[in-house]
Amino acid sequence: MLCFQITICFDTERCLQPLKNLANNKIAMKYNGSTENQRLVDLLDDALARETRLWKAPVFKNGRIQGTDISQFQYEDVVLWLDKLSRLLKFCPETYALGVDILNRLLATVKAQPKYLRCIAITSLILAAKVNEEDEVIASVKDLAVRSGCNFSTAEILRMERIILDKLHWDLYTATAIDFIHIFHALVMSGHPHLPHLCTQKKPCLQVAPWTRQVQHCMACHQLSQFKGSTLALAIITLELERLTPDWFSVFTDLLKKAQIASTELICCREMVDEYLDSLEFSVPPNAVYILDTASIMNFGTRDPDLGSGKTWPRADRPRKPDRAKAGRGEGEADEFYDGFRCLYNEGMVVEVGDDSTRGFGEAYQGVSPCPPLQPPVS
Amino acid sequence: MQNLRQAATEAFHRLGLKQRHLGYEELSDLEDSNFSSEPQPHWFHTLQVRRLRVQRSRSNSDPLGGKSFEQEFQWKTGLQFGTATSYLNLEKLGEGAYATVYKGISRINGHLVALKVIRMKTEEGVPFTAIREASLLKGLKHANIVLLHDIIHTRESLTFVFEYVQTDLAQYMTQHPGGLHSHNVRIFMFQLLRGLSYIHGRRILHRDLKPQNLLISYLGELKLADFGLARSKSIPSQTYSSEVVTLWYRPPDVLLGSTDYSTALDIWGAGCIFIEMLQGAPAFPGVTDVFEQLQKIWAVLGVPTEDTWPGVSELPNFKPEWFLPCEPQLFRNVWKRLGQLPYKTEDLAQQLLRGAPRDRISAQDALQHPYFNTLPPPLMHLRDTVSVFKVPGVRLEAEARDIFSPGRRIRPSLAPLTKCW
Structure with missing residues (x-):
C-alpha cells in the first residue's frame, strides 16, 4: 500500500514536467493511471474556474475599442510591443500572457485614452512580472521604462500601477492561454500515450515550445483576443493534432468535454487561428499588394484592408501544412474524420444563418469587425 | 498584559464606545463625560473567561471573537472597506522583512484584525511580495489558509487587513x-x-x-x-x-x-x-x-x-x-x-x-x-x-x-x- 502511494507521488512530479525528458515521461505513463489523470482534470477545472471568474476582453466596434478612440491597430501594435519587450527583458511566456490578460481586463473595465495605452500596457507587463518572475529577473521600474523606449516617468507608471490594482481589485492571478497549453499538453500525454510515437524523428511534434510561440503570435490579433485563453490553447493544439494523426478527433472531443468549451466557439477560433498563423508565415514586406481571399470572406466578413504601418510580421514557428489547408475546404478527398468535424461545424452554423458579418461569433461578439486574413501574393 | 489593556481601552475610547455591564454601546458624542479613560481590567478579564477554552498567553485575549458577543453592541455605520479610518491599531505584533504587523480592530464590524503595513519603495511601487501575496490569496478560500479581508492602498502606504489569529x-x-x-x-x-x-x-x-x-x-x-x-x-x-x-x-x-x-x-x-x-x-x-x-x-x-x-x-x-x-x-x-x-x-x-x-x-x-x-x-x-x-x-x-x-x-x-x- 505504501509503495503504491510513493509511486503515485513520484509520477505526479514527473508528469508535471511534460516532455522535458521523454524517457521520464514514458516511465511515468507506465505507472500512472486514473489518479494522475484525475489530478490533471482537477487542475484544469481550477484553471477554468479562475478564467471564468476573471477573464474579460475589450469589445471592438467599428474598428475601435468600444467607448474609446483606441483603434484595433493601435491595440495590436501595443500587444506586439509587449511581446518584444517581454523577450527583451527575458520574461517567460507566462508573464507576457499574464501582462496581455491584465491589459485586456483593464481595457474592458475602463475607458482609456489612446495616449495612455502604452503606459497601461507597460504597467500591465510590470505587474505580471511582479506576480510571475523571480525578483532577480525584474529590473527596476526606471530601468524598465528606459529600456522599453517609452517616454513615461517612474511616477506615471507607479500611478498607473495603483489604478490597475484598484480597478482589478488586486485580483491578478489568473489562468492564461499559456497555462492551458501546459495543462492540455499534460492531459494529451497522459491520456493518449500512443500519440508521441506518431512523431517522426525529423519533425518534433506535440511540444509545448512551438505551441507557446503560436499563442504569443495569436494574442496580438484583436479578433483572437475575443476568445478565452482555454479556447485559444485548445484550438492551437487540435490544429496540430489534426495534422499529425487521423485519430485526432477522439482526442479533440475528449479535451473539449473536459474543458467545457462550446464547440461552435472553438470551431470559430480554430478557423481564425489557422488563417491567422498561415498569414504570418509570410513576412509581409511594406507596400505589399494584398489579395482578398474570397473563401475566407465567407467565414469572416470584411475588413478594412489597411494593415497598419507596414510592419514586418514575425514568422510563426509552425510547420507548413498545405495538405490540411486543401482538405480543410472540404473538396476532393473527403477525410472521414474531417467530415465528422464538418458536421460539428455545420451544426454550429445552422443557428447563425444570415449575412451578418458577425455570424459565428455569437451574441458576445456583436459589433466585432472581423477581418479576413489577407493573403500576400504568392510569387 | 497591562499594556494590552491600556491599548485596547484607548482604542475603544477612540472608537467612541462606552463599556456597559454586558457590552458596548454606540456613543453619539465622543466627548461623553461619563466615559472613563482609566483602564478597566475587569472587562477583559471577564471576557477572557467567557471566550477562551484553551488558556494561553500572548495576545490570546479575544474579547470580540464570539458571535454572541458581537450581537450585543452596534458599530458605527457608514464606514467602508478599503479606507484606513475603518481600522484602529491596537499593538505591534511583529516585524518582517517587508512589513510590520499590528493587531487592530475593524470599526465596521468589530472584528479583531491583523494589519500588515507594507513598506513602500517610492521608486519601485508596490513590492512584488505584496502583489503576489494579495493576488494569490484573492483566489484562495480555505479553512487552513489565512483570510485576506481588505486592502488599503493610498499613495504613501499599503496595508493588508487579515483575519486575526491568536498565535x-x-x-x-x-x-x-x-x-x-x-x-x-x-x-x-x-x-x-x-x-x-x-x-x-x-x-x-x-x-x-x-x-x-x-x-x-x-x-x-x-x-x-x-x-x-x-x-x-x-x-x-x-x-x-x-x-x-x-x-x-x-x-x-x-x-x-x-x-x-x-x-x-x-x-x-x-x-x-x-x-x-x-x-x-x-x-x-x-x-x-x-x-x-x-x-x-x-x-x-x-x-x-x-x-x-x-x-x-x-x-x-x-x-x-x-x-x-x-x-x-x-x-x-x-x-x-x-x-x-x-x-x-x-x-x-x-x-x-x-x-x-x-x-x-x-x-x-x-x-x-x-x-x-x-x-x-x-x-x-x-x-x-x-x-x-x-x-x-x-x-x-x-x-x-x-x-x-x-x-x-x-x-x-x-x-x-x-x-x-
Whole structure:
C-alpha cells in the first residue's frame, strides 16, 4: 500500500514536467493511471474556474475599442510591443500572457485614452512580472521604462500601477492561454500515450515550445483576443493534432468535454487561428499588394484592408501544412474524420444563418469587425 | 498584559464606545463625560473567561471573537472597506522583512484584525511580495489558509487587513516545550497537509514554510500565512530563485543548487515541522551556511549516491568528497520521540523527508497515510472552507507542559524559554 502511494507521488512530479525528458515521461505513463489523470482534470477545472471568474476582453466596434478612440491597430501594435519587450527583458511566456490578460481586463473595465495605452500596457507587463518572475529577473521600474523606449516617468507608471490594482481589485492571478497549453499538453500525454510515437524523428511534434510561440503570435490579433485563453490553447493544439494523426478527433472531443468549451466557439477560433498563423508565415514586406481571399470572406466578413504601418510580421514557428489547408475546404478527398468535424461545424452554423458579418461569433461578439486574413501574393 | 489593556481601552475610547455591564454601546458624542479613560481590567478579564477554552498567553485575549458577543453592541455605520479610518491599531505584533504587523480592530464590524503595513519603495511601487501575496490569496478560500479581508492602498502606504489569529506555531512550541502532545501534532499536521494539498492543487508553492508562518487560533486551527514568497507554478519546471526557504526547512535538492523544484519543496518543510512538533526542537537546526545544513541532513539520511538518488551528481553544488561519509540512520535513533510512538508516525516522517524530491510523498497522498487513521473519518470529506474543528470529537488535548501555566506539571524555573534541550 505504501509503495503504491510513493509511486503515485513520484509520477505526479514527473508528469508535471511534460516532455522535458521523454524517457521520464514514458516511465511515468507506465505507472500512472486514473489518479494522475484525475489530478490533471482537477487542475484544469481550477484553471477554468479562475478564467471564468476573471477573464474579460475589450469589445471592438467599428474598428475601435468600444467607448474609446483606441483603434484595433493601435491595440495590436501595443500587444506586439509587449511581446518584444517581454523577450527583451527575458520574461517567460507566462508573464507576457499574464501582462496581455491584465491589459485586456483593464481595457474592458475602463475607458482609456489612446495616449495612455502604452503606459497601461507597460504597467500591465510590470505587474505580471511582479506576480510571475523571480525578483532577480525584474529590473527596476526606471530601468524598465528606459529600456522599453517609452517616454513615461517612474511616477506615471507607479500611478498607473495603483489604478490597475484598484480597478482589478488586486485580483491578478489568473489562468492564461499559456497555462492551458501546459495543462492540455499534460492531459494529451497522459491520456493518449500512443500519440508521441506518431512523431517522426525529423519533425518534433506535440511540444509545448512551438505551441507557446503560436499563442504569443495569436494574442496580438484583436479578433483572437475575443476568445478565452482555454479556447485559444485548445484550438492551437487540435490544429496540430489534426495534422499529425487521423485519430485526432477522439482526442479533440475528449479535451473539449473536459474543458467545457462550446464547440461552435472553438470551431470559430480554430478557423481564425489557422488563417491567422498561415498569414504570418509570410513576412509581409511594406507596400505589399494584398489579395482578398474570397473563401475566407465567407467565414469572416470584411475588413478594412489597411494593415497598419507596414510592419514586418514575425514568422510563426509552425510547420507548413498545405495538405490540411486543401482538405480543410472540404473538396476532393473527403477525410472521414474531417467530415465528422464538418458536421460539428455545420451544426454550429445552422443557428447563425444570415449575412451578418458577425455570424459565428455569437451574441458576445456583436459589433466585432472581423477581418479576413489577407493573403500576400504568392510569387 | 497591562499594556494590552491600556491599548485596547484607548482604542475603544477612540472608537467612541462606552463599556456597559454586558457590552458596548454606540456613543453619539465622543466627548461623553461619563466615559472613563482609566483602564478597566475587569472587562477583559471577564471576557477572557467567557471566550477562551484553551488558556494561553500572548495576545490570546479575544474579547470580540464570539458571535454572541458581537450581537450585543452596534458599530458605527457608514464606514467602508478599503479606507484606513475603518481600522484602529491596537499593538505591534511583529516585524518582517517587508512589513510590520499590528493587531487592530475593524470599526465596521468589530472584528479583531491583523494589519500588515507594507513598506513602500517610492521608486519601485508596490513590492512584488505584496502583489503576489494579495493576488494569490484573492483566489484562495480555505479553512487552513489565512483570510485576506481588505486592502488599503493610498499613495504613501499599503496595508493588508487579515483575519486575526491568536498565535503561531513557533510561539505555541515555545510555550509548550519538550514536544507537543502527540494527538495535537496529528491535528496540526493534518491541517498543514490539508492547506498544502489545497494550494498545490492550484499550482501554488508556498516556498517559505516555517513555524512562524503557521498561525494557530485559540481553538487550534492552523492557517498557512505569509504568501509573500509564494508563486504560482506552471506545469513545466522553471528556474526558480534558490534563495527562498529559510535554511532549516530547506530541502537538500535546493541546498544542492537545484532550481527546478516543485511541490516537494513544501513537503520537506512540512516534514521538518512534523519532527519539530514531536521533538520540541528543530529537525536540522543551528547552522548558517548551506554546507553545514547539508551535513546535518546527511547525518540522518546518509550521503546520497546515484543509486539512492538518480541525478544527484548533476546538481551544481554536489561535491561528495566535501562531505564526511555518513550512513543512513533510523529516524527513531535520531529523534527519540519517534521511538515512543507507533511506527506509522516514523513512517510518515520518512516519506516526507526523502532526499530525492521525486520520492517525497505528495500532500494529498500524505493525508491518506495510516498515521491519520485515528482521526474521525468525516475529516477526509470536509468542504474546503470548513474547519476540522467542526467535526464532532475533534479538539486539542491539554499540552503536558505550559510555561505560562506552570502550576500543573512543572515549575517556571524548569521551563527555559529557549529551545535548547
